[in-house]
Structures are given as structure tokens and as C-alpha cells.
Amino acid sequence: MSATTQFFCRQPKSIDLIQDYEEITTFPKPTAECRAALYSSNGEYFAYTQPNEVVVVRTTKEAPLQTRIDLPEVFDIYFSPNGTYLCLWCKPILQDKESGVWNKNVKIFNINSNSIISEWSNKHQAGWKPQFTQDEKLFAKNVNNKELHFFDVTNSSNEEININQPTYKYKLSDPKATFQSFQMSPGLNPSIAIFIPEKNGKPASVVIYNVPNFNQPICSKNFFKAERCQLKWNSIGTALLALASTDHDTTNKSYYGETNLYLLGIAGSYDSRIDLKRTGPIHDITWSPSAREFAVVYGYMPADTTFFDARGNAIFSLPTAPRNTILYSPHARYVLVAGFGNLQGTVDVYDRQNKFSKVVTFEAANTSVCEWSPCGRYILTATTSPRLRVDNGCKIWHASGKLVYLKEYQELYSITWKPQSLDKFPPLRNLEDAPVAHESTKEYLAKKQANDLSAAQKPSGAYRPPHARNSGSSARTSLYQKELQSSSSLSGSNGNGARTRVVPGAAPVDNTPKESKSAAKNRKKREAKKQQQDEGQQTGSPSNSVESVQKDNETSESGVIGGVSSLEEKKIRSLLKKLRAIETLKMKQANGEILEDTQVSKIKKEDDIRKELHSLGWSD
Secondary structure, eight states, X not given: OOOOOOOEEEEEOTTOOEEEEXXXXXXXXXXXXXXXXXXXXXXSEEEEEETTEEEEEEOSTTOOEEEEEOOSSEEEEEEOTTSSEEEEEEXXXXXXXXXXXXXXXXXXXXXXXXXXXXXXXXOOSXXXXXXXXXXXXXXXXXXXTTEEEEEEOTTTTTSOOOTTSOSEEEEOSSTTOOXXXXXXXXXXXXXXEEEEOOBTTBXXXXXXXXXXXXXXXXEEEEESSOSEEEEEXXXXXXXEEEEEEESSOTTSXXXXXXXXXXXXXXXTOOEXXXXXXXXSOEEEEEEOTTSSEEEEEESSSSEEEEEEETTSOEEEEEEEESOOEEEEOTTSSEEEEEOOTTSOOEEEEEEGGGTTEEEEEEEOTTXXXXXXXXXXXXXXXXXXXXXXXXXXXXXXXXXXXXXEEEEEOSOOOOOOOOOOOGGGSOOOSSOOOOXXXXXXXXXXXXXXXXXXXXXXXXXXOSOOOGGGTTOSOSSOOOHHHHHHHHHHHHTTSSSSSOOOOOOTTSOOOOOOOOOOHHHHHHHHHHHHHHHHHHXXXXXXXXXXXXXXXXXXXXXXXXXXXXXXXXXXXXXXXXXXXXXXXXXXXXXXXXXXXXXXXXXXXHHHTHHXXXXXXXXXXXXX
């Protein structure tokens, strides 16, 4: 798999609206496979990998080259908060099989000094990233999920850091216990949250320490039903959301396991479980950029969306709808609530500062990436590979729901806005009118309008099965009505209840049912008995004659003894009954109901049933 990285710049108007997007031609494009590409958090640098190097460029208008790092087989990269350090995860290589020594595949590169300040071994790509404090004075490194080592990097430009001599160290008190994940908080007074899963009957716990004081946690929470935990700090590092989950639901009510949400606060040392009014999985959680509230999308579909204040009190709920994604705009003015993934891609935008009034609803089908622009006026949606390998491309929408830019790609692997400081953009008091749509959107909008018009003009009515569509007759006859008509024609066609079957151009077929051996034997007995009765009548025994006439009348009521229809007619009625059941299932399928595998297999047998009916002489 090879990939191409492209840069686009924006030429702003006086009110900072899109005029056009142009590709930066001076950007040093990759010439081989690109496994990872990333902006720094402050947006000053952009880095991407090549098979034998990592390229770092500055994100000014010309995108000049900053440096090239000569390291082969780099699979993952990560920037420190201010972009000073670039962390690299290279391919792990076993150097000595007997002693189990691996190469030092994790490296921290100082972009300013153009040197590697630290390196160590980590075989697993999951959880390899070191975490920095916001001021980049310390970084934390995981050691076998039992210890956290902290290193001071203030003098890293002058000398390399000794990885065996940490500045501070945190170690679990229980030597048998292990932690699963940790998360450094933002802000000037850093804290660290550590999740320890449940084990041997002991509850799981989340503990928070002030760095570097690890003697006593400033906040902790114990709970059960937690195999994994997602930790999310607010933007200023004063409160933490802990989303605990398990793969298995002990009550056997949910296929998705169990999820619970907990809130832990630094100021005031409060902790609580967030009570949600509906059961079911938690689809998404997010903090407001203001750090004063958070939102949760939860429950079985259609899901609920509820907003909580920083103390965990519910303040507002949106209408129930099939949604699983929620995003605040950078100014916290607007809230985007959408249903992506296996949902239809409906996007709702609400005005948070106007009592959650709805701004717009639009459709962004097959979206795999969705982001607000740094100015808070535009929304980027994209379809990327390998999740979807068709219709790859990006769309940019104005916050009012108008599509203003569109670009399609043969294969699109990753796309994102360049991070920028919020200070560069004025706050949104009133949303400006959407700019004129780019030329790239005209063909798309015209095609969409034509499809909507044809769908509106299409006559609506009851579902008709495929065999009844495009027929010459205007009257719509159901399968049940056709069966009634065919059964009425069966009653008097040839005297014994069987329908006369005629194939055009072929000789008439004798439809008399073949007589079995037992039926022939019984017929001979009846004929012999009748002959005896006839002889008895001649000798004067009237009772036998009357009994024989009654039995003959019973026999002549149908082609089969006892008044039963022919075998072929019974087979036709059975097949017609199956067709009615298939028609009912197809109506359910057309209405969007999910069918079982056995029901789908029944529908697939429709053609075989119709062929068998045709062979028996039944037709529409």
C-alpha cells in the first residue's frame, strides 16, 4: 500500500470564509509508502514516515523542510504538546535470542537540536507512547505495567537522558497487581490518572496523583465490572471521566457487554457514578472546550443524548434519535450530534448558547472522519480507506448545513485540519452567511437535486412483488385473489375437480391420476361386490341395492375415493401457501425489518417454487 500526502492552504476573506483551497506545490511529497502522518498539537510541524526516514516540515505557506530523521522501519509517530519532541516507534528486532535482548525501537527526537535525547525497547505497539506534561518539562514512561518512570527533559538539548535513572518513580503498592493504562492531565499543575483493573475478586480502581507526589492519591474511585477503562480529562485538568467497560454482560441482557461512567474531580475531591436514565451501551462521551460540562450519547438505538455540568448533574437532554457521535465546536458555541458507522449519517447541529435550538440537519452518508474546523465555522466529513474503499473523498460544510467544498480521491487514508490556536479566530456571536459554494460542488449538488426530484415524483403505493411489477394490466391482483380464481376454475373443468392443462402447440395431456396397486385392488373388490348386488336385485333383495347406490354416490363425488382432491391439486395449494409466506417476508424486508437466516433462505427459494408450480400446470 502506498500513499500520497497533500497540503492545502486557505485564502481567507475579510470575515475568514473560504475562497478556495489550493495544493502547496513546494511541499516535499513522499515517494514511497507512508505508514503514518501527523500534525503537531500546536500546528507548527507536520511529519510523515518513509521506509528509511521520517520527514518533518514546517506548516507555513511554502511548507519548507525542517529536518529528515534517518531511521528505517518507523511505524508510528507522536508529537509532544508544544511540538518540541517527536516520539518514534520503530520495528522491534530481537538481537540476542538467548538473552532476549531487543533493539531500542522507541526514540525521542528533539526537533530544535536535531538529536535523539532518549531511547529504549518496547516490543508492543499498543501503549508505547510516552506522555508529556503540558509544559514539556517531564515525560512519563510505562515499565511493564507495574511502574511509571518520570524524566526531566529541561536540559535534554545538551545531553542525552539516561533511561535507567528516572527523576521520579511511581510503583504499585501491591506487587502482584498491574495497571492497564494511565493518562497525564493538561494544565500547568499536572496530575496523572491510573487505571487498575479488577483481579481475584478485588474491585477495579482509578487513582489520581499530583505529579510528582505519589505518597497519597488526591482522588480515587473503586468499582466492579471494569475490564478496560477510557480516561478523559477536561481541557484544564480539573476533572476526569472514566468510562469502564466489560466484554460480557453478567445479566445476559446485552451483546455489547456493560459500560459505566464515573466522574472524578480534583478540586473538592469528589467522585460519583453518572446515572443514565436508559440502559444500554455508551456510544460516545466528550468534554466541552469550556471544561464546565460534558455530553453523553447512550442507550440502545435510538439513543439518548444528555448534557451534564462539571459536578455530574443533568442539565439538558436532546430528543431520542439514532446517533452515536457528539462533537463541540472549538468555541463551545455549537454542538454536532451525528449517527455514523452503521447508521445513516444524519448530522444535527445545535446552538449551545441559544438553549440548544437546532441550527440545521443534513446528511453525510458513509462518514468515517468528522471534525470541526479550528475557527468553529466549518465541518469536515470524509470517507476513508480501508473502512470503505469506494466513494473516498472529503466534504466541507458550513455550520449552517451548506456544502461549500468537495474533493474526491481514488484512495484516501487520512485527513485532518491543521491545529491552530483559538486566539487566532474571533468568537462566534452571530454565524455569518455561508460563502458561495466551490465549483467542485456544483455537479454533486445537481445530481443530488435530480435524485431528490425523481424520488419525489415516483408514485407511492403498496409493495408489489417482482412478478407483479411492469404488468400490462392496470388492476393489481394479489396472490391470494389469484389463488381464489384458480380454485374456482378447478371445480368444473373436467368433472373430477382437476384443472385441464393445455400447453400451446402440444398434444392434450391426459390428467387422470394414476391408480396405485391398493386402489386397483379396492376397485376390483367394489366391482365384484356391485356385481353380486346386481345379481341380488334380480333375486329380490332391495336392501343391498340401496346400500350399494349410496356408496357409489360417495365414490363419484371426486376423482379420489372419499371426496379428497387430487394429489397434484394438494401440491399446488401447498406451494401457493409458501408463496404467500414469502410475499409477507419480502414486505417486511422492504419496510426495513431485519430477517433471520431461515427467513432469508425462504425468500431465495421463490424461483424454485414458481418453477415447480409451472411444471404442475399452474400459471399467473
